Amino acid sequence: MKSFVRLAAGAGIALALSALAAPGIAGATFRGHDQWHGGSHVVFVQTDNTAGNQIVAYDRSWNGTLSYANTYNTGGLGGVENGSVVDHLASQGSLTYDQAHGLLFAVNAGSNSVSVFAVHRDKLRLVQQVGSGGIFPVSVATNGRILYVLNAFDGGSVSGFWIGDHQLTPIPGSTRSLGLTIPTDVTQFTHTPGQVAFSPDGSQLIVTTKATTSSIDVFRVHHGGWLSSSPVVNAEPGTVPFAISFDQRGHLAIANAGTNSLSTFRLSWDGTVTPLDTVLTGQAATCWVAPARGFLFTSNAGAPSESGFRVGQHGKVALVSTTVTDKGAVDASASPGGRFLYVQAGLAGNVDEFSVNWDGSLTSVGSVTVPGAAGGEGIVAL
Numbered sequence: 001m002k003s004f005v006r007l008a009a010g011a012g013i014a015l016a017l018s019a020l021a022a023p024g025i026a027g028a029t030f031r032g033h034d035q036w037h038g039g040s041h042v043v044f045v046q047t048d049n050t051a052g053n054q055i056v057a058y059d060r061s062w063n064g065t066l067s068y069a070n071t072y073n074t075g076g077l078g079g080v081e082n083g084s085v086v087d088h089l090a091s092q093g094s095l096t097y098d099q100a101h102g103l104l105f106a107v108n109a110g111s112n113s114v115s116v117f118a119v120h121r122d123k124l125r126l127v128q129q130v131g132s133g134g135i136f137p138v139s140v141a142t143n144g145r146i147l148y149v150l151n152a153f154d155g156g157s158v159s160g161f162w163i164g165d166h167q168l169t170p171i172p173g174s175t176r177s178l179g180l181t182i183p184t185d186v187t188q189f190t191h192t193p194g195q196v197a198f199s200p201d202g203s204q205l206i207v208t209t210k211a212t213t214s215s216i217d218v219f220r221v222h223h224g225g226w227l228s229s230s231p232v233v234n235a236e237p238g239t240v241p242f243a244i245s246f247d248q249r250g251h252l253a254i255a256n257a258g259t260n261s262l263s264t265f266r267l268s269w270d271g272t273v274t275p276l277d278t279v280l281t282g283q284a285a286t287c288w289v290a291p292a293r294g295f296l297f298t299s300n301a302g303a304p305s306e307s308g309f310r311v312g313q314h315g316k317v318a319l320v321s322t323t324v325t326d327k328g329a330v331d332a333s334a335s336p337g338g339r340f341l342y343v344q345a346g347l348a349g350n351v352d353e354f355s356v357n358w359d360g361s362l363t364s365v366g367s368v369t370v371p372g373a374a375g376g377e378g379i380v381a382l
Helices: 002-011
Strands: 042-046 054-060 066-073 095-098 103-108 113-120 123-131 137-143 146-151 157-164 167-170 195-198 204-208 215-220 232-235 241-246 252-256 261-267 273-280 286-292 295-300 305-311 317-324 329-334 340-345 350-356 362-369 379-381
Touching (some): 042 095, 054 123, 066 362, 123 167, 146 195, 195 241, 204 241, 252 286, 252 295, 261 305, 261 317, 295 340, 340 362, 340 379
Parallel strands (some): 137 195, 241 286
Antiparallel strands (some): 042 054, 054 066, 095 103, 137 146, 204 215, 215 232, 241 252, 252 261, 295 305, 329 340
């Protein structure tokens, strides 16, 4: 964790937290447009700009390079956690695509809301903006007709929604507090929850708490999308669990900011996790993890670099590659099939483009600068 904190201190930046007002909630049902159902060969990037959050669309060519297509307003504001430098949301999953419904979900941390977009190839249409059910939303996860939002402030919480007819409907009584103590000083970005994610079968909802309790919290998901009244808290002292992924065999994989490592676990039906393996990246500020072509790649903001890992049959982890990125590597997403990996570099707001090789190494194919996206997080490759 020390290297994670030093990244902020070394940059000499302590950003003040903007006042969070209750969002203006707008909702609009979007019917009769079946052609708005899914994207292809496109990468969407969230700016998280405090002057007005936007989604920037890029077309993906045959060789993985990106070309600008359009920019879309979310109708909300980006947010900044105190102490953050290259990762203003300090989270993973702030921009999420639901393939089954052809919808893109974006958090507006500064407006306490979630924007819903219908997707048609590289085009977006804003169909709804809805309150997130808490303060400072940072991550979104979907499974079937259920969506959960992770709110980072006011103790941290998750709130559920039903997905239907191109809009979200809050699930009554679904909000669960995480009971965290969130600081307001420059350590805030290391102590907010990091991500919300469903287990592969959708029966469990997982939340990482980062340095506040350094735990992996697991809720049971009941019929209709309601959660167990409280989570099973799996303490991982000193590791600072940040981001969540799963390997091809269903092992839970966690990027640990405190130890700069990738850990694998067996996730049991009762919400407990059993450690399988941990491997150090040898890098700094290892916080994000994304699957691509059968490998897992961690983004190491303080290096900056991507670390590639192979995960074996019993969750055994092997480091297979290290690739330099632009400064401040944060969130990442792979194209379908995993041939290309796109990495946000938060210092200048770049997206680095890589082809993923058969051995888990990466080859750079270019980079684009996303207007107004310095410090932003949230990327989806389709």
